[in-house]
Amino acid sequence: MHTNQEPNRRLGWAVDIDDMLCPTALRVIEEVFEIFPVENITPKELRDRYDQPGNVPAWQEEGPKKLMSELLNDRQFMAMLPVNPEALDVIQRIGDQGLIHAFITSRLHDLKAVTEEWLVKHDLPQARLITRHFGERNPNWKLRHFDTETDKVIGLLDNSPDAFLDTEKLDFKKIWLNETEWWAALSPPPEIIKCRTWGEVELVLLEIQMRLP
Numbered sequence: 001m002h003t004n005q006e007p008n009r010r011l012g013w014a015v016d017i018d019d020m021l022c023p024t025a026l027r028v029i030e031e032v033f034e035i036f037p038v039e040n041i042t043p044k045e046l047r048d049r050y051d052q053p054g055n056v057p058a059w060q061e062e063g064p065k066k067l068m069s070e071l072l073n074d075r076q077f078m079a080m081l082p083v084n085p086e087a088l089d090v091i092q093r094i095g096d097q098g099l100i101h102a103f104i105t106s107r108l109h110d111l112k113a114v115t116e117e118w119l120v121k122h123d124l125p126q127a128r129l130i131t132r133h134f135g136e137r138n139p140n141w142k143l144r145h146f147d148t149e150t151d152k153v154i155g156l157l158d159n160s161p162d163a164f165l166d167t168e169k170l171d172f173k174k175i176w177l178n179e180t181e182w183w184a185a186l187s188p189p190p191e192i193i194k195c196r197t198w199g200e201v202e203l204v205l206l207e208i209q210m211r212l213p
């Protein structure tokens with residue numbers, strides 16, 4: 001007989017979407033590059049070097065900034081983002097164990113429906129989808145969102161170190177996955193687990209899982 005009566009059992013992980021499950025920054029960089037090309041470098045190299053399109057020194061003018069913002073709020077562009085196959089493998093395996101609590105994204109509520117359809121289309125595990133409301137600008141809003149649900153969330157997986165700013169006292173695991181050079185020199189505080197690949201993330205998740213009560 002099925003039972004949910006496992007005491008102290010936390011429900012699962014919260015997972016960020018952009019640059020975790022899909023290569024959002026790279027796709028935006030490719031589109032901006034079409035209109036505002038940068039000499040002697042490829043879009044992929046820009047992504048590796050600067051992580052996000054907004055960090056590219058040549059794109060600090062109004063034109064490129066406006067285009068980036070338009071793309072990130074364009075339903076069709078977001079709907080067409082490819083899924084990252086390594087992420088899909090790992091998240092499906094973790095999901096099969098019932099350990100995905102929610103997908104949480106800084107995309108605004110306007111993009112909720114298209115994001116939900118995208119998750120279904122790519123066969124990601126069923127879980128809540130939490131989008132950002134317009135007024136929420138704290139970079140660490142995701143972990144703060146779960147302040148009242150500490151019994152349901154094991155931790156957050158996110159590509160941005162800003163997601164973990166000033167959250168050292170929160171009782172969550174914090175896994176930071178980022179493979180670009182931009183962050184390579186940064187040392188996270190000891191309570192943040194830094195991974196460079198989805199393979200590393202899966203090993204860390206399994207290790208944490210084994211130690212849970």
Ligand SMILES: [Mg+2]
Nearest residue numbers: 016018019159
């Ligand atoms: Mg992200």
